[in-house]
Amino acid sequence: MPTELSVNLNAVAMLRNRRDLPWPSVTGMGRIALEAGAHGLTVHPRPDQRHIRFSDLADLRQLIDAEFPDAEFNIEGYPSAEFLALIEPIRPEQVTLVPDDPRQATSDHGWNFAEQGEQLKPIVERLKGRGARVSLFADADAAQMPAAAATGADRIELYTGPYGGTFDDPEAAAREVQRLGLAADAAVAEGLGVNAGHDLTVANLPALVRRIPDLAEVSIGHGLIADALEHGMAGTVRRFLEACGHAG
Template sequence: MSTPSRLSVNVNAVAVLRNRRDVPWPSVTDMARIALTSGAKGITVHPRPDERHIRKTDVENITQLIRTSFPSAELCLEGYPSAEFLDLVEKNRPAQVLYVPDDPTQTTSDHGWDFEANAELLKDVISKAKSWGVRTSLFVDPDPSQPALAKEVGTERIEIYTGPYGACYGDKVAAEAELDKVIATAEAARDLGLDVNAGHDLTVDNIPALIARAPYITEMSIGHGFVADSLIYGFKESVNRFRRALKEID
C-alpha cells in the first residue's frame, strides 16, 4: 500500500561533495531526479550567499527539472530572507519558502525565529512570498508557545526544529523528553490551523516515534541523515527506507 509522500530530500550535502572538486559530479540535479523518481514528495535546498554548497544554478536547474518532469513534486527554498534570497524566490517561484533565522556563516539551521524581534520583517517577507504565489513556512523551536506567534505574522506553516530530538540518539529518556516538546509544538500548531513540517537530524530510527504521535505532519525535510543513509543503501533505496519509516509504504 502506498500513500502520498511527506519526504522532501535536502540535497545540500550532495552539493558539498561536488564542490570539493572543480567537476560537475555528483550532479545535484541528477540526484534530485533519482529521489523524485523513487517517490519523494519534493526537494529542499538551502542556498547560502557564499554558495558553499547549493549554487544559484542548482536552484534554477532543479526548478526546471520539477516543472518539466515532475510537475506534482515540490521545491522548497530554505534561507534567511535577505534581498538576494528573496530575489531567488521571486525568480524561481518554488512551491514553498522556508524562512530561517540563519547568520550567513552558520553551518546549518540550529534555532527558530525570535518572533518579538523579527515580527515586522517576517510580515513583510511573508507578504512578498504570497504575492508570488509561494507558500510560506517558518522555522520554530520545539516550544508550544511558538506556533501562535508564527500565525500572528501570517505564515501558513511552521517547520519544527527537531535537532535536539535527533541529538539524543544515544539516550532514550532524553529523546522522549525532547519528543514531547516537538509533539506539544505540533499539536499547538495544528489546533491553530497551521500545517506542520519537521526537520533536522531525522533518521529512519527516530522518525517512527515522531510520526506515530503526530501522523498529521505534512512534510519532513531530511538532508544529512538521508545522504548518510544513501552512502550505504543508495539514493533510491534510501527513499524507500525513509518512506517506510514514515509508514507510507510497506
Template sequence: MTSPTSALRCALSVNVNKVALVRNTRHLGIPSVLRAAELCLAAGAHGITVHPRPDARHIRAGDVHELAQRMQAWPGREFNIEGNPFQNLMDFVRAVRPTQCTFVPDSEDQFTSDHGWDLARDGERLRPLIAEARALGVRVSLFMDADPAAMAGARAVGADRVELYTEPYAAAFGTARQAEVLDAFARAAAAAAAAGLGVNAGHDLNRANLTPFLQACPAVQEVSIGHALIADALELGYAETVRAYLARIAA
C-alpha cells in the same frame, strides 16, 4: 508523473545540499545535483529541498534555477527553498516561485541551522516578506523551535506552516530525555495545528528516529531530510534509501 506514495499522510522532501557540497570539492560536476534529485523523485520522494547560502558553499544559484526548471517535469512534487529572507532567499523566491519557501534565521557564516525564529524580535520584519512570498503564490514556512506558545505568533505574522527544528529531539533520542523532549515536540505540533498552521519538521531526522517522531506528532505533514539521507545513500543508493525513509514514514 505522480508519486507512487501519494497516499502517505506525511511527505518526504529530500535536501540535496550535501550532494552539492561533495561536488564543489572538485571541478568535474560530479556528483550531479540534478541527477540526485531525479533519482530521489523517481523513487517516490514528494519533493526536493535546497538551502542556498550566501557563500554558495554547497547549493549555488545555478543549481536553484536548474532544479526549478527540472521540477516542471514532475507535476505534483514540491520544490522547497530554505534560507534567510534578510539575505539571499527572497531573490530566489521572486525568480523561480517555488512551491514553498522556508524562512530560516541563519547568520551568513553559520555552520548549520541551529535555532528557530524569535518572533517577538523579528516578527514585524518578517511580516511583509511573508506577504510578498504568498502574493507570488509561494507557501511560507517558518523554522521554529518546539515552543507551543510561539505557534500562534507564527500564524499571526502570516505564515502558512512552521518547520519544527528537530535537532534537540535527535540529540535526545535513545537517552533518558527522549520521552520528555518528544512530548515537547508533540505539544508544539498540536499547538501549530490548532493555530491553523501546517506542520513540517526537519534537522537530524534519520531512519532510526523518524517513525517514533511521527507517531508522537501526527500533525506533521512534511519532513525535510538531507544529511542522514544522503549519508545513507552513499551505502544504499538513492532509490533504496528513499524507499527506506518512505517505509519509516508509512510505519
C-alpha cells in the same frame, strides 16, 4: 495522510564542490530521489554558495517542471533582499524562512516570533502573493505558536536538532518527542500546518510521526545522504518513506 518527504540536496552539492567537476550531479541525484517516490526537493542556498550554487536553482526547477510536475521545490534561507531576489524567479512551491547568520554551518534555532514576527509579516505576505507556501523555522516552544500564526505564514517547520542529538538516550528522546508534539499541537490549534526537519533518521522518524499525526512534511538531508552511501539514493528514499508511514 502519511507524512511527505522532501530530500535536501545540500550535502550532495557540498561533495560536488570539493572538485571542479560536475559530479555527483545535484539534478541527477534529485531525479533518482523523485523517481523513488520523494515528494519534493529542498535546497538552502547560502550567500557563499558553499554547497548549493545559485545556478543549481534553475536546473532543479527545470527538472521538476519537465519530469515531475507533481513534486514540490522547497527553498530555505534567511529572508534578505538578495535571497528574495534570487528565489522569486524560480517560483518555489514552498519557501522556508530561517533566522540563520550566513556564517552558520547549518540551521540551529528557530525564529523568536514574539520579537521578530513584525519583521516577518511583510516578507510572508510578499512570498504568498507570488504563489509560494511559506513555512517558518520554529523551536519546539508551544508558547510561541500564536505569534507564529500572527505572521500570516502557512506552516512552521519544527527544528528537530535536539531530538536528533538524543540518538543514544531513549529517555531524552521521549522527552524531546513530547516537546515537539506539544509545539505541533499548539501550531495546529492556531491553524498552522506542521513540517519538521534537522537530524531526522530512519530510526527516529517513526516516533515523531506517531506523536504528530498532522505532520505534513519532513525535509531531510544529512541523515538521508549518509544512508545513501550505504543503501543508494533510491533505496534510501524508500526506507525514509516507510519510516514516514508510507506502505513499502
